[in-house]
Amino acid sequence: MLSYQHAYHAGNLADLHKHAMLATALDYLTRKDKPLSYLETHAGRGLYRLDGAEARKTGEAQAGILRATAQGWLPDDHPLHRALACVRRAHGPLAYPGSPLIAAHFLRPGDTAHLAELHPAEYQALSQVAGFATLHRSDGFAMAQAVCPPTPRRGLLLIDPSYEVKADYQTVPRQIGLLARKWNVGIVALWYPILTDNRHEPMLRALMQAHPDALRSEVGFAPARPGHAMIGSGMWVLNPPFGLAAEAARLTRLFRDRA
Numbered sequence: 001m002l003s004y005q006h007a008y009h010a011g012n013l014a015d016l017h018k019h020a021m022l023a024t025a026l027d028y029l030t031r032k033d034k035p036l037s038y039l040e041t042h043a044g045r046g047l048y049r050l051d052g053a054e055a056r057k058t059g060e061a062q063a064g065i066l067r068a069t070a071q072g073w074l075p076d077d078h079p080l081h082r083a084l085a086c087v088r089r090a091h092g093p094l095a096y097p098g099s100p101l102i103a104a105h106f107l108r109p110g111d112t113a114h115l116a117e118l119h120p121a122e123y124q125a126l127s128q129v130a131g132f133a134t135l136h137r138s139d140g141f142a143m144a145q146a147v148c149p150p151t152p153r154r155g156l157l158l159i160d161p162s163y164e165v166k167a168d169y170q171t172v173p174r175q176i177g178l179l180a181r182k183w184n185v186g187i188v189a190l191w192y193p194i195l196t197d198n199r200h201e202p203m204l205r206a207l208m209q210a211h212p213d214a215l216r217s218e219v220g221f222a223p224a225r226p227g228h229a230m231i232g233s234g235m236w237v238l239n240p241p242f243g244l245a246a247e248a249a250r251l252t253r254l255f256r257d258r259a
Protein backbone atom coordinates (compact mmCIF):
# COMPACT_ATOMS: atom_id res chain seq x y z
CA MET A 1 0.00 0.00 0.00
CA LEU A 2 1.62 3.25 -1.17
CA SER A 3 0.62 6.39 0.72
CA TYR A 4 3.39 8.85 -0.24
CA GLN A 5 2.26 11.56 -2.67
CA HIS A 6 4.89 13.92 -3.99
CA ALA A 7 2.29 16.71 -4.57
CA TYR A 8 2.70 17.66 -0.86
CA HIS A 9 6.44 18.13 -1.29
CA ALA A 10 6.92 19.18 -4.95
CA GLY A 11 9.16 22.22 -5.29
CA ASN A 12 10.54 21.97 -1.76
CA LEU A 13 14.21 22.53 -0.96
CA ALA A 14 15.05 18.87 -1.56
CA ASP A 15 13.47 19.05 -5.03
CA LEU A 16 15.45 22.21 -5.73
CA HIS A 17 18.71 20.38 -4.96
CA LYS A 18 17.76 17.15 -6.79
CA HIS A 19 16.33 18.91 -9.84
CA ALA A 20 19.22 21.39 -10.12
CA MET A 21 21.66 18.44 -10.18
CA LEU A 22 19.50 16.48 -12.66
CA ALA A 23 19.02 19.42 -15.03
CA THR A 24 22.75 20.23 -14.95
CA ALA A 25 23.67 16.65 -15.84
CA LEU A 26 21.10 16.39 -18.65
CA ASP A 27 22.05 19.79 -20.06
CA TYR A 28 25.66 18.63 -20.36
CA LEU A 29 24.80 15.17 -21.74
CA THR A 30 22.47 16.49 -24.43
CA ARG A 31 25.00 19.00 -25.77
CA LYS A 32 26.86 16.15 -27.49
CA ASP A 33 25.34 14.93 -30.74
CA LYS A 34 25.00 11.33 -29.47
CA PRO A 35 21.74 9.65 -28.40
CA LEU A 36 20.97 9.15 -24.74
CA SER A 37 18.86 6.82 -22.59
CA TYR A 38 17.02 8.38 -19.63
CA LEU A 39 15.51 6.08 -17.00
CA GLU A 40 13.63 6.69 -13.76
CA THR A 41 12.65 4.12 -11.17
CA HIS A 42 10.25 6.38 -9.18
CA ALA A 43 8.84 8.96 -11.58
CA GLY A 44 5.91 10.53 -9.72
CA ARG A 45 3.18 12.39 -11.66
CA GLY A 46 5.49 14.58 -13.73
CA LEU A 47 3.65 17.89 -13.32
CA TYR A 48 2.58 19.58 -10.07
CA ARG A 49 0.43 22.58 -9.10
CA LEU A 50 1.98 24.75 -6.43
CA ASP A 51 -1.42 26.41 -5.82
CA GLY A 52 -3.05 22.99 -5.27
CA ALA A 53 -4.44 21.98 -1.88
CA GLU A 54 -1.54 19.59 -1.19
CA ALA A 55 1.22 22.17 -1.79
CA ARG A 56 -0.66 24.85 0.15
CA LYS A 57 -1.15 22.48 3.07
CA THR A 58 2.57 21.96 3.70
CA GLY A 59 3.93 25.31 2.41
CA GLU A 60 7.08 23.46 1.31
CA ALA A 61 7.12 24.92 -2.23
CA GLN A 62 6.69 28.41 -0.78
CA ALA A 63 9.85 27.90 1.28
CA GLY A 64 11.52 26.18 -1.68
CA ILE A 65 11.27 26.94 -5.38
CA LEU A 66 8.92 29.94 -5.00
CA ARG A 67 11.30 31.64 -2.56
CA ALA A 68 14.33 30.63 -4.66
CA THR A 69 12.91 32.09 -7.88
CA ALA A 70 11.61 35.26 -6.15
CA GLN A 71 15.06 35.83 -4.61
CA GLY A 72 17.06 34.86 -7.72
CA TRP A 73 18.93 31.91 -6.21
CA LEU A 74 19.48 30.40 -9.67
CA PRO A 75 21.00 32.39 -12.53
CA ASP A 76 18.65 32.83 -15.53
CA ASP A 77 20.78 30.52 -17.67
CA HIS A 78 20.80 27.71 -15.08
CA PRO A 79 19.42 24.52 -16.71
CA LEU A 80 16.73 24.14 -14.01
CA HIS A 81 15.69 27.76 -14.42
CA ARG A 82 15.33 27.21 -18.16
CA ALA A 83 13.27 24.02 -17.76
CA LEU A 84 11.06 25.70 -15.13
CA ALA A 85 10.48 28.75 -17.35
CA CYS A 86 9.42 26.49 -20.20
CA VAL A 87 6.93 24.57 -18.01
CA ARG A 88 5.56 27.82 -16.55
CA ARG A 89 5.01 29.19 -20.08
CA ALA A 90 3.10 26.04 -21.06
CA HIS A 91 1.15 25.39 -17.83
CA GLY A 92 1.03 28.66 -15.88
CA PRO A 93 3.23 30.42 -13.31
CA LEU A 94 2.36 28.03 -10.46
CA ALA A 95 3.12 24.83 -12.34
CA TYR A 96 6.20 22.87 -11.27
CA PRO A 97 7.90 20.12 -13.30
CA GLY A 98 8.71 16.82 -11.68
CA SER A 99 11.84 15.02 -12.82
CA PRO A 100 10.14 13.46 -15.92
CA LEU A 101 9.21 16.89 -17.31
CA ILE A 102 12.64 18.29 -16.46
CA ALA A 103 14.10 15.42 -18.49
CA ALA A 104 11.59 16.05 -21.30
CA HIS A 105 12.89 19.61 -21.58
CA PHE A 106 16.38 18.33 -22.49
CA LEU A 107 15.74 15.06 -24.34
CA ARG A 108 15.85 15.13 -28.14
CA PRO A 109 13.83 13.14 -30.71
CA GLY A 110 16.49 10.40 -30.99
CA ASP A 111 16.74 9.86 -27.22
CA THR A 112 15.01 7.05 -25.31
CA ALA A 113 13.17 7.29 -21.98
CA HIS A 114 11.74 4.69 -19.58
CA LEU A 115 9.78 5.82 -16.52
CA ALA A 116 8.39 3.57 -13.75
CA GLU A 117 5.64 4.59 -11.33
CA LEU A 118 3.73 2.14 -9.16
CA HIS A 119 0.95 4.27 -7.62
CA PRO A 120 -2.18 3.98 -9.85
CA ALA A 121 -3.27 7.65 -9.57
CA GLU A 122 0.28 8.97 -10.00
CA TYR A 123 0.78 6.66 -12.98
CA GLN A 124 -2.49 7.89 -14.54
CA ALA A 125 -1.43 11.54 -14.12
CA LEU A 126 2.05 10.76 -15.49
CA SER A 127 0.55 9.15 -18.58
CA GLN A 128 -1.14 12.49 -19.41
CA VAL A 129 2.18 14.38 -19.65
CA ALA A 130 4.87 11.83 -20.52
CA GLY A 131 4.10 10.90 -24.12
CA PHE A 132 7.83 11.13 -24.86
CA ALA A 133 8.62 8.04 -22.74
CA THR A 134 7.86 4.35 -22.39
CA LEU A 135 5.88 4.09 -19.14
CA HIS A 136 6.03 1.13 -16.76
CA ARG A 137 3.35 0.66 -14.11
CA SER A 138 5.67 -1.62 -12.18
CA ASP A 139 8.31 -1.68 -9.48
CA GLY A 140 11.05 0.76 -10.51
CA PHE A 141 13.96 -1.45 -9.49
CA ALA A 142 12.51 -4.37 -11.50
CA MET A 143 12.12 -2.05 -14.50
CA ALA A 144 15.74 -0.85 -14.19
CA GLN A 145 17.09 -4.39 -13.92
CA ALA A 146 15.05 -5.43 -16.97
CA VAL A 147 16.00 -2.44 -19.16
CA CYS A 148 19.69 -2.07 -18.19
CA PRO A 149 22.00 -1.90 -20.01
CA PRO A 150 19.71 0.30 -22.07
CA THR A 151 19.93 1.06 -25.77
CA PRO A 152 21.66 3.40 -26.34
CA ARG A 153 24.12 2.57 -23.56
CA ARG A 154 25.05 6.20 -22.99
CA GLY A 155 22.59 7.36 -20.37
CA LEU A 156 21.39 8.36 -16.94
CA LEU A 157 19.20 6.54 -14.41
CA LEU A 158 17.52 8.52 -11.62
CA ILE A 159 16.54 6.56 -8.48
CA ASP A 160 14.27 8.67 -6.29
CA PRO A 161 12.43 6.44 -3.80
CA SER A 162 10.04 7.86 -1.22
CA TYR A 163 11.74 5.64 1.44
CA GLU A 164 8.30 4.89 2.90
CA VAL A 165 9.35 1.25 2.70
CA LYS A 166 12.22 1.24 5.20
CA ALA A 167 13.78 -1.71 3.38
CA ASP A 168 14.65 0.77 0.58
CA TYR A 169 17.76 1.73 2.59
CA GLN A 170 19.03 -1.86 2.28
CA THR A 171 17.63 -2.49 -1.20
CA VAL A 172 19.33 0.50 -2.85
CA PRO A 173 23.04 -0.52 -2.51
CA ARG A 174 22.26 -4.07 -3.67
CA GLN A 175 20.27 -2.85 -6.68
CA ILE A 176 22.92 -0.29 -7.65
CA GLY A 177 25.66 -2.94 -7.33
CA LEU A 178 23.80 -5.19 -9.79
CA LEU A 179 23.13 -2.30 -12.19
CA ALA A 180 26.75 -1.10 -12.12
CA ARG A 181 27.98 -4.59 -13.04
CA LYS A 182 25.60 -4.79 -16.04
CA TRP A 183 25.98 -1.15 -17.13
CA ASN A 184 29.45 0.06 -16.22
CA VAL A 185 29.18 3.28 -18.26
CA GLY A 186 25.78 4.27 -16.87
CA ILE A 187 25.32 7.41 -14.79
CA VAL A 188 23.28 6.37 -11.75
CA ALA A 189 21.92 9.23 -9.62
CA LEU A 190 20.30 8.42 -6.27
CA TRP A 191 18.38 10.92 -4.14
CA TYR A 192 18.23 10.40 -0.37
CA PRO A 193 17.04 12.44 2.62
CA ILE A 194 19.45 13.63 5.31
CA LEU A 195 17.72 12.66 8.54
CA THR A 196 18.23 13.72 12.13
CA ASP A 197 18.62 10.08 13.22
CA ASN A 198 21.22 9.39 10.46
CA ARG A 199 19.16 6.47 9.10
CA HIS A 200 20.59 7.18 5.64
CA GLU A 201 24.23 6.79 6.76
CA PRO A 202 24.66 2.97 6.55
CA MET A 203 23.29 3.09 2.98
CA LEU A 204 25.79 5.82 2.04
CA ARG A 205 28.67 3.96 3.70
CA ALA A 206 27.84 0.82 1.70
CA LEU A 207 27.58 2.80 -1.54
CA MET A 208 30.84 4.71 -1.01
CA GLN A 209 32.68 1.53 -0.02
CA ALA A 210 31.57 -0.24 -3.21
CA HIS A 211 32.00 2.82 -5.49
CA PRO A 212 34.67 5.11 -3.97
CA ASP A 213 34.83 7.42 -7.02
CA ALA A 214 31.15 8.35 -6.91
CA LEU A 215 30.05 11.93 -6.21
CA ARG A 216 28.27 12.62 -2.90
CA SER A 217 26.45 15.96 -2.90
CA GLU A 218 24.67 17.14 0.24
CA VAL A 219 22.88 20.36 1.19
CA GLY A 220 21.43 21.30 4.57
CA PHE A 221 18.29 23.25 5.43
CA ALA A 222 15.91 23.93 8.31
CA PRO A 223 13.20 21.28 8.83
CA ALA A 224 9.92 22.01 7.01
CA ARG A 225 8.07 21.85 10.35
CA PRO A 226 9.31 21.81 13.96
CA GLY A 227 10.39 18.29 14.76
CA HIS A 228 10.45 17.17 11.10
CA ALA A 229 13.23 14.62 10.64
CA MET A 230 14.55 15.76 7.23
CA ILE A 231 17.26 18.42 7.59
CA GLY A 232 18.92 18.14 4.20
CA SER A 233 19.04 16.52 0.79
CA GLY A 234 21.60 14.21 -0.80
CA MET A 235 22.42 13.16 -4.34
CA TRP A 236 24.85 10.31 -4.86
CA VAL A 237 26.04 9.94 -8.46
CA LEU A 238 27.96 7.08 -10.02
CA ASN A 239 30.00 8.11 -13.11
CA PRO A 240 29.14 11.82 -12.69
CA PRO A 241 29.32 13.80 -15.95
CA PHE A 242 31.70 16.71 -16.40
CA GLY A 243 30.66 19.81 -14.45
CA LEU A 244 28.41 18.05 -11.92
CA ALA A 245 30.94 18.15 -9.06
CA ALA A 246 31.32 21.91 -9.55
CA GLU A 247 27.52 22.36 -9.53
CA ALA A 248 27.30 20.22 -6.35
CA ALA A 249 29.85 22.47 -4.62
CA ARG A 250 28.00 25.59 -5.80
CA LEU A 251 24.69 24.24 -4.44
CA THR A 252 26.23 23.37 -1.07
CA ARG A 253 27.45 26.97 -0.72
CA LEU A 254 24.12 28.38 -1.96
CA PHE A 255 22.08 26.41 0.57
CA ARG A 256 24.53 27.25 3.38
CA ASP A 257 24.24 30.98 2.64
CA ARG A 258 20.53 31.28 1.73
CA ALA A 259 18.37 28.30 2.77
Ligand SMILES: C[S@@+](CC[C@H](N)C(=O)[O-])C[C@H]1O[C@@H](n2cnc3c(N)ncnc32)[C@H](O)[C@@H]1O
Pocket residue numbers: 002004005006018041042043044045046097098099100116117118119122138139140141160161162
Ligand atom coordinates in the same frame (compact mmCIF):
# COMPACT_ATOMS: atom_id res chain seq x y z
C1 LIG B 1 9.73 10.99 -4.39
S1 LIG B 1 8.46 10.56 -5.48
C2 LIG B 1 9.15 10.81 -7.08
C3 LIG B 1 9.39 12.23 -7.44
C4 LIG B 1 9.97 12.45 -8.82
N1 LIG B 1 11.13 11.60 -9.06
C5 LIG B 1 10.36 13.91 -9.02
O1 LIG B 1 11.50 14.29 -8.66
O2 LIG B 1 9.54 14.66 -9.54
C6 LIG B 1 8.48 8.80 -5.37
C7 LIG B 1 7.43 8.12 -6.25
O3 LIG B 1 7.72 6.71 -6.28
C8 LIG B 1 6.51 6.00 -6.35
N2 LIG B 1 6.85 4.63 -5.92
C9 LIG B 1 6.93 4.14 -4.65
N3 LIG B 1 7.38 2.86 -4.67
C10 LIG B 1 7.63 2.57 -5.98
C11 LIG B 1 8.16 1.43 -6.64
N4 LIG B 1 8.52 0.33 -5.95
N5 LIG B 1 8.32 1.47 -7.98
C12 LIG B 1 7.94 2.57 -8.69
N6 LIG B 1 7.43 3.69 -8.11
C13 LIG B 1 7.28 3.69 -6.78
C14 LIG B 1 5.57 6.78 -5.47
O4 LIG B 1 4.23 6.50 -5.82
C15 LIG B 1 5.99 8.23 -5.77
O5 LIG B 1 5.20 8.76 -6.80
